[in-house]
Amino acid sequence: MDVAWMFQQWDGNNDDTDPGNDGIITLDEWCDCFAWIHDSRHEPPCHIAKHRDDPHLFVLGVFHPQCTLEGYYKSEQCHNNWCWCVDKYGREFDNSRVHDQLPDCGQYGEN
Numbered sequence: 885m886d887v888a889w890m891f892q893q894w895d896g897n898n899d900d901t902d903p904g905n906d907g908i909i910t911l912d913e914w915c916d917c918f919a920w921i922h923d924s925r926h927e928p929p930c931h932i933a934k935h936r937d938d939p940h941l942f943v944l945g946v947f948h949p950q951c952t953l954e955g956y957y958k959s960e961q962c963h964n965n966w967c968w969c970v971d972k973y974g975r976e977f978d979n980s981r982v983h984d985q986l987p988d989c990g991q992y993g994e995n
Contacts (some may be wrong), residue, residue, distance in 0.1 A: 911953070928955025929973050949974065959989040 891932035927935075930951035951959040956972035969980035977992050 930957045931955040933974065959992070962986075962987055 903941075928951075930949050932949060933949050945964075947961075947963040950961055952958055952972075957970045957974040959969055959971075961968055961970050961976075965984050967982055967987050968986065969977045969987050969992055971977070971992075977989075978986050980989070980992070
């Protein structure tokens with residue numbers, strides 16, 4: 885199957901760009917091609933946050949949330965050597981921030 889042909893079909897805004905500009909379709913890029921195309925009102929919170937800025941730009945120093953396949957926040961979020969725990973809506977748990985290590989997000993239950 886011709887992947888180049890497939891990518892052209894997925895390029896909804898017809899800008900002919902690869903978001904990572906690396907010739908590779910990541911899992912997030914793959915999922916974004918098929919989800920919430922026609923109705924952004926039902927887009928999950930983490931995907932909304934990721935797409936607030938231009939998805940074709942990657943700016944160093946800017947926090948980029950980590951999302952589950954369903955579009956909610958992963959329990960562990962990290963930025964600039966700091967990590968913290970959040971619920972699936974991205975709300976940070978008090979006293980969960982740690983430096984240079986991963987937090988124990990399991991103590992907060994399933995998010």
